[in-house]
Amino acid sequence: MIHVYTTGASRGIGAGMVKAMLDRPDIRCDGFSRKGNAHADGSGYRDHQVDLADLDVLERFDFPAPHSEAKLLVLVNNAGTLEPLNRVGKLLPRVVDHAVRINLSAPMILSNAFVRQFGRHPATKLIVHVSSGAAQSAYAGWSVYCATKAGLDMLARVQEVEFDAAAEQAEAQAKAQEGKPGQPPVPGRCYVRAIAPGVVETGMQEMLRGAEPEAFPRKAKFVALHRDGQLSDADAVGRAYVEQFRAFAEMGPKAIPELISRLPQLPA
Numbered sequence: 001m002i003h004v005y006t007t008g009a010s011r012g013i014g015a016g017m018v019k020a021m022l023d024r025p026d027i028r029c030d031g032f033s034r035k036g037n038a039h040a041d042g043s044g045y046r047d048h049q050v051d052l053a054d055l056d057v058l059e060r061f062d063f064p065a066p067h068s069e070a071k072l073l074v075l076v077n078n079a080g081t082l083e084p085l086n087r088v089g090k091l092l093p094r095v096v097d098h099a100v101r102i103n104l105s106a107p108m109i110l111s112n113a114f115v116r117q118f119g120r121h122p123a124t125k126l127i128v129h130v131s132s133g134a135a136q137s138a139y140a141g142w143s144v145y146c147a148t149k150a151g152l153d154m155l156a157r158v159q160e161v162e163f164d165a166a167a168e169q170a171e172a173q174a175k176a177q178e179g180k181p182g183q184p185p186v187p188g189r190c191y192v193r194a195i196a197p198g199v200v201e202t203g204m205q206e207m208l209r210g211a212e213p214e215a216f217p218r219k220a221k222f223v224a225l226h227r228d229g230q231l232s233d234a235d236a237v238g239r240a241y242v243e244q245f246r247a248f249a250e251m252g253p254k255a256i257p258e259l260i261s262r263l264p265q266l267p268a
C-alpha cells in the first residue's frame, strides 16, 4: 500500500494525480488546496482545504495518519504559483512574499513536518518536489518563479545529503544492535526527488498566454506551443507521477535514478 500526501490537489497536475489514484486498492491519498477537489469523492481519497501561504496553517500542520498497511509514504510538494509575472521594479512586496511562501516556504515546512512526524515510521518515505525547467533557466518576468524553483532543486540536494547521512547512521546502529533482543525496529529511510513535469496545459499556461508581452517577453513562445498542440495533458502527467510512485514502491530509488529530472512531454 502507498499513501500519498499531495498539495495542489484541486486542479491542474495535482487534480490529474488525484484522478489517477481514486478507487485504487493499492493507493490512499490526502490532497491539500484552498478550494478543494470537487470531483474527487472516490474511495481512498480525503480532501483538505488549507491555505499553504498562511504561516499559522504551516506552523500547526499535521499530516493525517497514513493507512495502517502503508509501505511507502509520499509527500508531493506540487502546489505552486506563477505570480508575480512581471519585471523587477514592478513587483508588489506582498505578492512576492505570497509566492515565496507557496513555492518554497511551504515545501520546506511540509518536508520538515513530514520527516518529524514519520521519520520513525517503518514505511519507506519519498518526498517529491514538483520543480520546473525554470529552476535551471533565467527568463525575464519570472524572477520569483525561477528563484523559488531553483530553491526547490537545492532543497532536494540538501535533503538528499541529510537522508543519506541518516541512513548510514541507522545502518551502523542496526549493525551494533544485531543479535541483541528487545531493540526497536529500524525505521524505513527517506528519499527525495525533484521532478519537473514539462510544459502542461493547466491554469498556469493560460496565465502565461494572457500575460502582457512587456511583463513576460516569452509569451509568444507559449502561445505557439499551445497552438501547435505541444503541451502535455494534465491528467497524463498526473498518471505519470503516480506511475513513478508505484515504480518506486516496487524497485526503490532505481525507479527514479536522478535526484533532479524531468518528465517527457505527454500529449493527451
Ligand SMILES: NC(=O)c1ccc[n+]([C@@H]2O[C@H](COP(=O)([O-])OP(=O)(O)OC[C@H]3O[C@@H](n4cnc5c(N)ncnc54)[C@H](OP(=O)(O)O)[C@@H]3O)[C@@H](O)[C@H]2O)c1
Binding pocket: 007, 008, 009, 010, 011, 012, 013, 014, 032, 033, 034, 035, 036, 050, 051, 052, 053, 054, 077, 078, 079, 080, 081, 102, 130, 131, 132, 133, 196, 197, 198, 199, 200, 201, 202, 203, 204, 205
Ligand atoms: N503547468 C506547467 O506547464 C508547469 C510546468 C513546470 C512546472 N509546473 C509546476 O507544477 C505544479 C502544479 O502546477 P499546475 O500547472 O498544475 O498549476 P495550477 O493548475 O495553477 O494549480 C496550482 C495548484 O496549487 C494550489 N495552490 C496554489 N496556491 C495555494 C495555496 N496558497 N494553498 C494551497 N494550495 C495552493 C492550487 O489550489 P487552490 O487554488 O485550490 O488553492 C492548485 O491546486 C506547480 O508547482 C508548478 O510550478 C507546472
